[in-house]
Amino acid sequence: EKAMKFKIETNLYDDGKPMFCKRQIEIEPGLTILVGCNGSGKTTLLDQIRTIVRDKEIPYIKYNNLTDGNETSYSMSMAAYFGNFEQMSATFSSSEGENIALSLGRIAEKIGRKIKECEEDHKTQLFIFMDGIDSGLSIDAIEDVKKYLFDTIFQRAKDLDVYLIVSANDYTLTINERCLDVYTGDYKRFASYESYYKFILQSRERKDQRFV
16 A cells, blocks of 8 residues: 555646645545535545546546435436336435435445456556535434445455545544645644634635635
8 A cells, every 4th residue: 555646736727826735745545535614625636636547547436416416316217217106206305415325325336336347457546536425414424424335445445455535524524534634735633523613714714815
C-alpha cells in the first residue's frame, strides 16, 4: 500500500482566488473523507482526482447524490413494469433518505461487480468516488453505510488497494475517520462535534473571502 500523489489545479476559475492551497495532494489506500463547508470545493476536488485516475486508466467507479441518488422514477417505473403497484406506491411516498438508500443498494452491486472485474483482470488498484452520500440520511443510516457498505468493500477487496474517497456533509461520516481538508490539503481527525463545527465555520469564512 502506498499513497498516490495528485497534481491539482488550485485556481480553476483563473480569478486570482485559489480554491485550494496545495498544488499536490496525497491520497492513501483506505477511506478518505473530504471535509469543508458547502461550496468549499469537495466536489471539484473529487472530480479533479477522478479525471486524473481516468486518464491513467486506473479502474474506478463513482456515485453522485445529485445524479444517482434519486431512485424514485427508476424504482417506480420498474415496479409498474412488473405490476408491483404496492412497491410503486411505497416508493412514491418514500423520503429522500429512503430513496438514497435504494440507490446505495444499486451502487453496492456495481462496486461488487467492479471488484470482481478488477480481480479477474489482475488489477492492483480501484478508486471509488462518492459525493454527497450522507445527504438526506439520518445519523443511524449514515452509520449503517459506514458499517455495511464501507467495511464490506474493504473486506471483499482484500487483494486490491482500494481508495474510497467520500465527501462529507454531516459530522457523523467523519467520526473516527481520516479526513482531508480540501482547502489546505492536510489530513485531520475530529475529536468532537464542536471541533468539526468550528472547522466548518472557518471553512465558510475562507470560502466567503473568495467572493469579496
